[in-house]
Amino acid sequence: MHDPDARPYQPIEAYGLISNCHGCALVARDGSIDWACLERFDAPPVFSRLLDRRRGGFFALAPETPFESARLYLPGTNILETTFTCATGAATVHDFMLAPEPGRALPCLVRLVSGVSGHVPMRAAYRPLAGFATRFPDLVAVPGGAGAEGLPDLIADLDLTVEGGEAVARFTIAHGGEQSFALFSGGAGDREALRPRDLMEAARRSWIGWSAGAAYDGPLADQLLRSALTLKALTYAPSGAIVAAATTSLPEEIGGIRNWDYRFCWIRDACLSFYVLKKFGMVAEAEAFFRFVGGLAERDEGGLKPLYAIAGEADLSEHEAAHFEGWRGSAPVRYGNEAAEQHQSDAYGQVLDLLHLYHSLGGTIPDAMARQAVRLADFAAAHWHETDAGLWEPRKPEQHYLHAAIMNWVAVDRAIRLFGERPHWREARDAIVARVNGEGVHRDGYYPQYLGGDDPDAALLIAPMVGFPVDEAAFARTVDVVIARLGHGPLVYRYRNDDGLPGHEGTFLICAFWLVDALAWLGRTEEAQTRFDALRALQNDVGLYAEEVAEDRTFLGNFPQAFSHLAFIHSALVLDLAHQGGREAVAGTYADRTLRETRWRRVPWIVPPAE
Structure with missing residues (x-):
């Protein structure tokens, strides 16, 4: 020693x-x-x-x-x-x-x-x-x-x-x-x-x-290229998978137990990842990532897991290195991630959203993938009203999370757009909207984390960015509640209620960028820009973000975090659109914004023909 x-x-x-x-x-x-x-x-x-x-x-x-x-x-x-x-x-x-x-x-x-x-x-x-x-x-x-x-x-x-x-x-x-x-x-x-x-x-x-292949030439091109280079650096070339982060067990709380292995590929941000890769002209990487996610969807007919190993392996058994003390005494040190065994129903919407974006850009969806997409939409239509583990992977009983309902809506909505109306898809889509905008609205006028709950959840900020028909007054109130109860300056906690684990955590950067997007969607562009500029200043000296930031602005969580860089790029693009075309330019789905921007900026988005 x-x-x-x-x-x-x-x-x-x-x-x-x-x-x-x-x-x-x-x-x-x-x-x-x-x-x-x-x-x-x-x-x-x-x-x-x-x-x-x-x-x-x-x-x-x-x-x-x-x-x-x-x-x-x-x-x-x-x-x-x-x-x-x-x-x-x-x-x-x-x-x-x-x-x-x-x-x-x-x-x-x-x-x-x-x-x-x-x-x-x-x-x-x-x-x-x-x-x-x-x-x-x-x-x-x-x-x-x-x-x-x-x-x-x-x-x-x-x-x-x-x-x-x-x-x-x-x-x-x-x-x-x-x-x-x-x-x-x-x-x-x-x-x-x-x-x-x-x-x-x-x-x-x-x-x-x-880097010379980067297609983006808008504001902050150099800084956004650094984030794109970071995403490229976190891409596993043999499969096309993007790891969530380069590390395991960097803590969400110093001295705490919230230490997880992030060296795997989460399905959750599949569409966002593809969108950003295409935006920067990373055509080969975007196509490889699409094939990776599509291959998983075709293979796992019994239901998608929320995350996979970078070559597609599903077994991510979680272990502890009990003799390692952890960064600054934050034990345990873990390798593997048992969250892979959770049921997180938002994954179905993520995959259907990816297929819809791909198809909108001129891509052809393989027959096997199309059949699996139909199965995923059927599953979402049949089970959207059931409980699930939620996107934040709490270690507690399942709930009726509103985010899960919204992403199940995305699954059936994109299936309808891709394959035409089917009665059970249409019925599910309408029923989800009715529930979220009906009993899903808290008595104080905002969207809570789950049905019957009182606590806000930053995950609900993504609703209009996936095209969900939110009640605008309820969504505006949700944004204000998130700022008041989850915000700390430009930073945002993902939630503050019990999640079944001891201790606390830092603010989540991706949530802070979601708030920027939500404000832009509401037309509060100046407020969104101010928050974005403050978040931009939080990068380290070489332009990297971690998963979380403590209230004293030090980094927490695994590093560098792909989702933070994806969200940074996405917010920059959203603000770019908002400054050019106002609320109308920001509205709709990823595909809507992509095609709208293609017309305005002549961005080479279109998927190349298969060889």
């Missing part, structure tokens, strides 16, 4: 993300890689100091003398540049990852140190750990590298020594000098493949080429 007086936990906002669209890593502002799942996002980590400062693995690289650091992403890329400045000079570290290539032994992660001025004494320390193992491996140093059985090989430009269980290199970097470190998975280390400057240029060109 290394020094018990290990460095303290770093704030979540202190991290930057690097990725090769298979796996990813988080690099702290002080140069330490404290989290990395290299072969795929949901694989056991190689570096895990993020979740236990003593027992977790890491790869540190920084000056040995006191320093200040500043960082940025190279424009249009996910290559992270950190500049360290100390009394004797300055040096930069470029961190990036490379996608695997069949038949070619490339490093999966490269760290390139360059001297900027003067001379800087540097120290590298490599200490990997196999998943959540209870003991560190015995590292073996060899000329120009180090490794351990079953873990990545580290190849370097200089020799390392093993000190206290760490493979350590000390060197001085002078102006114009370079040193490099590279990790090879599967014991495939090959010094001949280590041409770090060439590898970085290849990675840069690849990211730049991808």
Whole structure:
């Protein structure tokens, strides 16, 4: 075990993300890689100091003398540049990852140190750990590298020594000098493949080429591109799945138990994800994501699960690493997610909404997918009035959630638009509207979380954005109640009532952006813009969002969070439309807004013909 007086936990906002669209890593502002799942996002980590400062693995690289650091992403890329400045000079570290290539032994992660001025004494320390193992491996140093059985090989430009269980290199970097470190998975280390400057240029060109395809040229194009690049970085290339976040078990409350594994793909935001991907010209990613979700819908005829592993696996059995203390003492550390076994009926509406958007953009829905869509709509029509677990995955008895009813309405409404009217679909659609706008309205005139309840729920803010025919007075009152009872400045809690778990949580960024959208829909555009600008200022120094934000504006929850970036982009697009065309431009479904924008801005949305 290394020094018990290990460095303290770093704030979540202190991290930057690097990725090769298979796996990813988080690099702290002080140069330490404290989290990395290299072969795929949901694989056991190689570096895990993020979740236990003593027992977790890491790869540190920084000056040995006191320093200040500043960082940025190279424009249009996910290559992270950190500049360290100390009394004797300055040096930069470029961190990036490379996608695997069949038949070619490339490093999966490269760290390139360059001297900027003067001379800087540097120290590298490599200490990997196999998943959540209870003991560190015995590292073996060899000329120009180090490794351990079953873990990545580290190849370097200089020799390392093993000190206290760490493979350590000390060197001085002078102006114009370079040193490099590279990790090879599967014991495939090959010094001949280590041409770090060439590898970085290849990675840069690849990211730049991808970014050049961005179709969006409206306000905040640079910031929105950073969020699009983050979404790309969280996309699992072999399947097209988008993980909810890069991490597991970063807490919703410091010291609490609300620590979940988010390295999986949730169906919930399928339509929003496709919408944003298409908006930015990410045609290949959008098509791959559509095929992934469509394949799940075709396969799981017995009903969709709310989330899946990134290659489509349904078994996400939840486990705990009981010996890990968790970030800042927030235990347990979990891997797997038992919420995959919950019944969340809003998933049916999400899939039908995705198919409707895809078809509206000129896509052809395969016959098998169409048949499953009909089955999902039939199920929604027959069971919409039943209880379910709700979208927030509380650990408590099921309820008649209004959000679930609205999304079941979406399921049958989109089925009618796609396949024509059928009596039981029409009857269900009308009955849902009657219930939500009738007994669903609280005696004080707003929509509560569930039938007969008193508590507000930010999930109801999405209702008009999916085209649901809300009672406008009730919806306006709901917005005001959310602001009064769930709001904290520009931030919004998803709910404040009991959810069957001890403790509390931070505000949810996606809910704050939903409020922006809702205000724009109501025509309160100036208020929406003010809130949006305040939320935009909450990004960390390299443009990343977590899942949650505490009232003191520090980050909570898993990071970076795809849904927060999706919602940020969506709100920017909604405000763009609202400023151009007012309330009418914002109204309707995703498909309505998409086609409306296509006419106005000549955006290349249309789905290309199948090859």
